Amino acid sequence: MNMIATLPRWGDLIHQNRVHGSLYRDPAIFAQELEQIWYRTWVYVGHESEIPNPHDYVAKSIGLQPILMTRDANGAIHLLLNRCTHRGNQVCAREKGNTPTFTCPFHSWNFGSDGRLVGYAFPDGYEGLDKTTLGLGRVPRVESYRGFVFGSFAEQGPSLAQHLGGAAETLDRLVMTSPEGQVEITAGFLKHRTKANWKFVLENETDGYHPAFVHSSIFSVADSAIGSLYGAKSTAVTRDYGNGHTEVDLRPEFRKRGQPLSWFGTTAEKLPDYVAKMNAAYGDAKAREIMIDGTPHVMIFPNLFVAEIQMFVIEPVSVDETVQHVTALQFKGAPDLNRRMLQQTMGSVGPAGFLLADDSEMYERTQRGIQADKADWVFLGRGEHRERRDADGFIIGLATDEVPSRGIWSHYKALMEGK
Amino acid sequence: MAASSQSELLHEIAQFLYRAARYEDEHRYEDWESLWTDDGIYWVPANGENIDPEKQMSIIYDNRSRIGLRVRQLLTGKRHTQEPQSRLRRLISNIELLGDDGNGLRVGANAIVFETNQRGDTLWCARLEYVLRRVDGALRIAYKKVALVNGEKAIPTLSFLI
Numbered sequence: 127m128n129m130i131a132t133l134p135r136w137g138d139l140i141h142q143n144r145v146h147g148s149l150y151r152d153p154a155i156f157a158q159e160l161e162q163i164w165y166r167t168w169v170y171v172g173h174e175s176e177i178p179n180p181h182d183y184v185a186k187s188i189g190l191q192p193i194l195m196t197r198d199a200n201g202a203i204h205l206l207l208n209r210c211t212h213r214g215n216q217v218c219a220r221e222k223g224n225t226p227t228f229t230c231p232f233h234s235w236n237f238g239s240d241g242r243l244v245g246y247a248f249p250d251g252y253e254g255l256d257k258t259t260l261g262l263g264r265v266p267r268v269e270s271y272r273g274f275v276f277g278s279f280a281e282q283g284p285s286l287a288q289h290l291g292g293a294a295e296t297l298d299r300l301v302m303t304s305p306e307g308q309v310e311i312t313a314g315f316l317k318h319r320t321k322a323n324w325k326f327v328l329e330n331e332t333d334g335y336h337p338a339f340v341h342s343s344i345f346s347v348a349d350s351a352i353g354s355l356y357g358a359k360s361t362a363v364t365r366d367y368g369n370g371h372t373e374v375d376l377r378p379e380f381r382k383r384g385q386p387l388s389w390f391g392t393t394a395e396k397l398p399d400y401v402a403k404m405n406a407a408y409g410d411a412k413a414r415e416i417m418i419d420g421t422p423h424v425m426i427f428p429n430l431f432v433a434e435i436q437m438f439v440i441e442p443v444s445v446d447e448t449v450q451h452v453t454a455l456q457f458k459g460a461p462d463l464n465r466r467m468l469q470q471t472m473g474s475v476g477p478a479g480f481l482l483a484d485d486s487e488m489y490e491r492t493q494r495g496i497q498a499d500k501a502d503w504v505f506l507g508r509g510e511h512r513e514r515r516d517a518d519g520f521i522i523g524l525a526t527d528e529v530p531s532r533g534i535w536s537h538y539k540a541l542m543e544g545k
Numbered sequence: 546m547a548a549s550s551q552s553e554l555l556h557e558i559a560q561f562l563y564r565a566a567r568y569e570d571e572h573r574y575e576d577w578e579s580l581w582t583d584d585g586i587y588w589v590p591a592n593g594e595n596i597d598p599e600k601q602m603s604i605i606y607d608n609r610s611r612i613g614l615r616v617r618q619l620l621t622g623k624r625h626t627q628e629p630q631s632r633l634r635r636l637i638s639n640i641e642l643l644g645d646d647g648n649g650l651r652v653g654a655n656a657i658v659f660e661t662n663q664r665g666d667t668l669w670c671a672r673l674e675y676v677l678r679r680v681d682g683a684l685r686i687a688y689k690k691v692a693l694v695n696g697e698k699a700i701p702t703l704s705f706l707i
Contacts, residue, residue: 221592221697314592314601317699321664343623348614449699453602471602473614477703478589478605480618486702487626490664 133158140539143507143532147496150323150504156445162542163428164189165279168289170430170439171195171205171265173311174273176222181239184222187441188277193265194218195275198240199226203270205277206241207263217262228262237262272297273309274430292520293371296422300432303421304457305403311437313468315451316476322489324428324442325534327450330485331425331433332372332530334364335508340488344480351391355379360525364509366533367520370427370541374525376434377419389420389434392466400463407459421455425530427537436471446493450486452476506531555642558652558677561684562637566656569706570633574616577706582678582687585609589707594672594692604696604703615706626704631662633705637673649678649687656691658707667701670694 133154139146149155169188172195176184183196185208192208194217210217210230217228217237227244229236234247241262246252265277269286271294276286287294301307320327330336337356338345345353355362361378376389386394386401394401394417404413421434431438432455439451454471456464475482496504509527516522523529561580568577581587589605590596598606607615618624635658643651651674658669676688691707693700 312600314596316591316602316604319699319701321701340625343618343621343625346621346623347617465599468600468602469606472606473611476591476602476604477700480614483626483702483704484624487704494663 136539136542140535143510143528144503144505145535147499147502147504150325150493150496151445151499153445156323156442158542159442160189162544163538164442165191166283167280167428167541168269168276168278168284168286169428170426171275171277173309174203174270174275175308175310175312177203179224181226182222182224183218183228183239185218185220188265188279189442191279192216193277194228194262196239196241198238202240203268203275204239204241205265205268205275206237207265209263210235210237211243211260211262212246272301289369290426291367291369291371292518293367293369293373293424293426296373296424296426296432299419300421300455302408302416303463304459305400305407306457306459307407308458310456310458311453312456313454313471315439315453318450318452318475318477318482318486319443320448320450320486320489321446322448322486322493323446324440324448325538326489326492327440327448328425328428329531329534330489331431331438332364332374332423333528334360334362334374334525335528336485336488340484341481343484348480351388356525358526362525363516363522364525364527364529365516365520365522366529366536368533368537370534370537371425372427372530372533373422373424374530375522376423380418380420384418386414386417388418390463390466391470397462397466400460403459425534427534435467436475438475448489450482452482506535551642554650555640557684558642558650559637559640561677562640562652562654562675565686566635566637570635572619572627572630572633572705574619574706578613578616580686581609581612582680582685583609585612585686586688587612587615588689589691589693589696589703591696593697594690604693604700605691619706624704626702629662631660631705633658633660635659646676649676650684651675652677656707660705664701669703669707671707 139149171186177197180197180199183194186193186195194206194208196204208216208218212235215230215232217230226239227236236244238244241264243257243260266281267278269276301309334356355376362376365373365375380389423433425431429440436452436454441449452475454468473480506528509523513521513523521529565580587607590603635656637654637656639655641653643653654673656671656673660667672692674690677684678687
């Protein structure tokens with residue numbers, strides 16, 4: 127591992143169509159990423175539906191910071207550091223629950239679900255102390271979009287809407303798959319540890335080049351139509367929304383099929399209750415359009431990946447270790463759809479998943495591969511000659527082109543340069 | 546049941562579980578699949594041993610047809626995470642006959658599995674719960690639950706048959 131004494135000039139490591147292997151391997155660069163990306167930009171933390179009631183909480187993270195996502199008595203959401211302001215003990219050792227106060231077991235300091243310091247044991251020892259200065263540390267900016275809660279450690283900066291930019295529309299599309307317009311995250315997460323840098327995971331999520339090869343085993347034995355979406359003849363497009371957000375837009379393929387729910391590998395006849403509710407909610411024509419187009423395949427930089435039927439959250443652990451948290455998307459008012467969504471997701475993802483176990487194998491082999499630093503570039507030039515702009519001005523390419531990786535690295539470079 | 550026939554049954558169960566363990570360790574996928582009943586359920590829960598697998602995510606929750614799919618994927622030779630295959634050896638212990646609920650014999654056991662592959666060495670520990678049923682005179686697995694001791698934590702890829 128090559129530690130570097132001074133930070134690199136990012137332009138030396140990140141070119142238009144190639145990036146240097148040290149970006150995946152150097153612990154000093156990982157430390158810098160924490161400051162320039164994870165503790166600055168908007169990072170996805172959790173979903174409002176994970177804490178539906180007052181005083182609900184769930185343990186999450188931003189970069190290496192342990193975060194409690196809480197809902198206070200008035201319904202407001204807080205992102206609090208899980209660290210007592212007295213001596214630094216964890217105030218909460220559970221993954222989730224409901225409590226109006228977090229009592230630190232060390233010296234019995236207690237904090238409200240809004241993070242304020244409520245009290246401590248033997249208060250006569252703290253005469254005149256201003257409790258308002260000793261509330262739990264907090265993520266200064268918290269915003270949500272369509273129920274997805276993001277936090278930014280930067281006191282000031284672009285709003286969440288500015289950060290999401292054009293990619294916000296993918297979340298608009300996502301929630302419309304619910305007849306009530308809401309996603310629910312209620313099925314619990316699988317936590318899949320991989321010995322690889324987080325950016326290998328990030329880039330792979332919208333890499334349309336690999337499925338035909340990495341997933342050929344399951345495509346060859348399962349009755350799956352996924353394979354053709356990522357073939358050389360696919361009409362799907364890769365898209366760079368800017369700000370690091372990228373998509374494989376599969377709608378052209380689904381529209382070609384023209385069959386509602388084909389995106390989900392099923393038919394309207396098999397989910398009559400769902401289809402009736404969608405028709406009632408949106409009108410027959412719009413419902414049909416939604417059910418043909420399906421849900422997005424979008425990677426919201428740096429850590430939220432919506433993959434049609436499931437959601438992944440990328441947690442960086444160290445330069446060569448990452449945890450992927452994954453759960454089935456559940457759509458409010460669609461129990462029959464949700465049951466199938468959970469079943470399909472469990473088959474596909476996580477440590478034993480038909481798809482993700484092989485993706486994870488590639489991440490780990492790539493991490494080992496890039497230790498060979500005598501030939502130290504990763505080439506990302508696929509489809510560079512055929513990039514074009516869509517009607518909204520976003521760069522797009524063919525399904526298997528490396529438009530997403532180039533988009534991610536361009537934004538990464540800007541962030542690392544402090545822009 | 547008389548004591549001797551009870552111990553004979555326990556012996557038969559132990560021998561059956563050891564054989565299944567050997568098929569798992571040695572990647573004898575088709576032999577392993579033949580040990581299942583037609584309605585077999587293969588379950589590896591996540592986030593606690595007593596979740597509702599119809600509502601919560603599990604690491605594996607295979608009905609019989611998905612067990613078959615899992616085996617067929619491994620047999621393609623292109624299941625990259627098992628090419629090259631993990632080297633495995635496991636111990637099955639603390640075998641107890643917990644009852645007969647009409648559906649089959651309820652059996653409990655503990656397992657320690659040692660896995661080595663390119664990623665490194667991994668020790669997997671689990672509580673096993675089975676329902677074993679006689680089909681044409683031979684024991685078969687109608688239900689196998691593998692509750693990992695560390696199933697609430699982030700775990701690496703688990704692509705061999707556990």
